[in-house]
Amino acid sequence: MSEKKGSLSALVFLVVLTSLCTVFLSFTNTMYQGVKAGRQRELRMKIWEDFDNDIDLTAFDREFSEAVSVKENGKNIYYMYAPRHLAALHMIGPGLWGDIELLMLIDYENKMINKLYVLSQIETPGLGARISEQPFLDQFSNLDYSKTVRIEKERSGKPGEVDAISGATKTSKSLEAIINAGLKTFASFGGKEAKP
Amino acid sequence: MSLALIVLASAITNNIALTYFLGMCPFIAISKSLRGAAGMGLAVTVVVVITTTVNYFAYRFVLVPLRLEFLAFVVFIMSIAGIVQMLEILVERYFPSLYSIFGIFLPLITVNCVILAVSLFMVLREYTFWGTVAYSFGSGLGWMIAITAMAGLRKHLAFSSPVKNLGDAGITIVLAGLMALAFLGFQGMLA
Amino acid sequence: MSGNGIRASKGFSTFVENIWLSNPIFVMVLGVCSSLAVTTKLANALVMGISVTFVLCISSFIISLVRKLIPEQVRLIVFMLIISTFVITVDLVLRILVPEVSKGLGPYIGLIITNCNLMGRAEAFAIKNPPGLSFLDSLGTGLGYTLVLLVLGFLRELITSGSLFGIVLLRNWTSWNLVSIAPGAFFLLASIIIVFNMLKRKNKTASVTADKPR
Incomplete structure (x- = not known):
């Protein structure tokens, strides 16, 4: 009985921890995606110049x-x-x-x-x-x-x-x-x- | 690239231990006896094929469609830990003779970098399904060859006296260097 | 009570001991994989060292903080979850701050998860000790690790290309490419271990008091 309770609390602990981690990481990832979009724009500018256009x-x-x-x-x-x-x-x-x-x-x-x-x-x-x-x-x-x-x-x-x-x-x-x-x-x- | 070539390339020409320096901790710690080395090598090969295949499906059909690629590390290591645990229970229950050969090494495998690295390289190199199987098998095999050969070499150290300050780990690293030099010779073999 | 003083001095001695006397690479031979793979350039070695130290410290701290809550039977999975979360964070932060180096580290940044030092410190220290002490313990291990990475990175970049941090120092340098590939890396690490053991032996004979069993 107590063993069952132990594994249940372990499961709850894991679920809570996993959700916390995921939320935290999603937040960091959103920040990174913003930076990534900015970098892609810079690359587009380079390409635009290489196509012989003025920016x-x-x-x-x-x-x-x-x-x-x-x-x-x-x-x-x-x-x-x-x-x-x-x-x-x-x-x-x-x-x-x-x-x-x-x-x-x-x-x-x-x-x-x-x-x-x-x-x-x-x-x-x-x-x-x-x-x-x-x-x-x-x-x-x-x-x-x-x-x-x-x-x-x-x-x-x-x-x-x-x-x-x-x-x-x-x-x-x-x-x-x-x-x-x-x-x-x-x-x-x-x-x-x-x-x- | 044909599958045989992928196996050969990952096992011999670009050996995962001797070119990419992966799985060095057990490579140095468990290569003292030939039996232990072979058991560990076998366990790594089995586990790496299973986990990489599972991770292939997880990555292709879950993470990529959901745009959750950034969670790859967590998902990979969790599936590795889970699979290793399950494998340990299954092998102990149904194949006790096999368990005595490599079962004891299973708990150590989760933190063996080879296992995670093969999954990460699989993503990086965009293998197909069969390519993934071939690559993971070749990598496991290559690691097994390397650690078994190392154990064979270390047996002979009993009869020699290397530089004292090198210590046990140091001489193993020197031997690894010599083996890496030898494996470099295979490089030109496959174009 | 001088409990605080004792604790502080214990923390300090753990810290120093982990850097030198039980250096993760030289003495324990843990985490060799990434130390050899990323040290072809000094900048990569530095960033890798900092990343490992950061993940070590913060994961140890957190594990130690919640050590009474962690259910015994799933503790390894909990360690891994926490460690891999911070590894991903470091990966994303590096991509934002130093994109060049981040690309240079490639898959090896992910392999910090399986760096034996992390699980080792969590299991051997953080799960049993208070947060502050665990933090110091990990900081020592991390700095000891970084030290070796820096020495290796310094030598390998200098010998391979005659430059440091990508700045050419030695003109007309004949590249020793062997040092940038596997065999040379192994030999170099072995030579550094010889030097380390020589120094350590000398130290030991000088002051026996510094040596205490772990």
Whole structure:
């Protein structure tokens, strides 16, 4: 009898504690979501500038939403700017240690990558982390992506190839996979449907 | 990526203990005897597959639709604690012979980082269902290989006298380093 | 009664002892996983150390505060619930305050939950002792842990890239990438343990009084 009472009070204690924790966490999470929205707006401004527009702070949100069509797919977000056939692909995918976050600007009419930014990554310092270095990223400027993008140790001279970083096979493969998956999804709804 | 490749990659080339440093506490504490190490390894493998699969469903079909991803840590660790407890009772009741092999290690497993880490990595890498099963099995297997090999190595320490100031834990860490160096050799094996 | 004085001095000695004599990593070998995984950069090591210390202190304090209410048979689950709540809080706060470092810690911030030190302190100390004392005990453990993380982070970032906190200090430094991956990390930790034990032995012979059984 007393055992039953003991387990009942244990259950009540757990339920109360769990609810308290959940309420507390929901509150913290709401705060974080606010900050996150602010950061996303900053990223949109960066993209807007990369589309070669000036930022008018008062009208930015309206201008952006009128001119750019936004599509989401999982963690990836695709921004399409029809007037100049430009698009920005905000892609997140797994690397060796954690997420690699990329922003890639493409010209989808000519199937060219204009620029690649690594927004964040936590690959091995000195090895995989070198994907953030400018000489590596510069290779992606004006890269033809009409086939697939390949990050190779030994290049064969075909279009769409980039030199890999030695000693960082897994990171190179991950990066390649993120970019190609992003481009593929973009092609599946991007190229066809332009905003009027 | 085929499932076999996921298993091999997580067990050998990116071994969870020797590349990601996970599950180090029991790795150092329980690798004194070969029998204990193998029992612990087995228990981890069984538990990691079950919990990661359960957590996969919890995450995909409960947390994501309800936009409660931020509660993932609590949900994962609670389901791990619950499953471990249940497993302990079941194994003790119905498989007493199995219980004598790895049952005693079950209570220790809840705070083994491997178990939680595999669930967290599963979310991070967005595996499919079968990918999740393969990845968790490979990780458990890899950890088991590492701790069993370590126990085998430590048996030989009885016949040698390492630097005194290194202590028991220190020499184990040196051995782990040597093993990690050896496992680095597998890196180029799978593209 | 000098109870207060005794309690204060006991708190202080627990505090000091946890930092040095029973340092969580060197002596107890607890929580090695994250100490090796996040110390490739000094900034990450610092933030990780602070986070662990914070979660340790606050969870110990709260557990100790409600220790008479916690039902015996579900105490481990209660510990975990409290610890994981604060880990999530820390995770969200880091995302707000230091997004770069937060991304750098990746899944390892979540793994604070299974850092053996947290459950260890809760079970071994906080459940039996008053809040103030538990707080000090955890602060000592946390600072001892942070100390090791900082030493490791300092050495690893300096040796890997010749920089600290991302600022390049040594120009034309040949990167020793081995230190940033697993084998080097293990060897480095082992070398630090040797140095620690040498210092400790020297200390012990100097003052025998400081050593008391736990």
